[in-house]
Amino acid sequence: MDDVYPNIDAVGGQSTLVSIVGAFLTTTLILAVLMLVICAIVWAVSNSSGNFQSASRGKVGVFVSLGGAALAGAGVAWMNFLLRLGSTL
Template sequence: MLGALLTVALLVAVAVLIVSATAWAIATAAGSWQGAARARAGVLVSLAGAALTGGALAWTNWLLDTGAHL
């Protein structure tokens, strides 16, 4: 159950990354520095979210494997 929830969170983070990167490219091409800055922040937040979610999934699997051996 937890693995499925973390997988969904990882997929959402990747989707937000794609949308933010596209918005960043469009805002930069249009010369909108404020929009580009917000989209860049979205890219950084989504990368951090994906890293934390992936790390949480790996850590949860490690804890489950460790608990099984005790």
């Protein structure tokens, strides 16, 4: 009896899908870093001027942007893992 394996090359547009996902993840990472810089500036200026409500919002923005950057980086690693795994099936 012959072994049956999936034909990974039968999926059309695999290289296009990889480039689109890579572009989205790169854009997400750039926006997260930009948000991190802006929120850190807002946090520092608000904290030094005594506006604790804005400082609190800047702090939350810093943590949200760090989470977004971490998820974008994890998304790249996860996509690369799945592509390597798919080519070995």
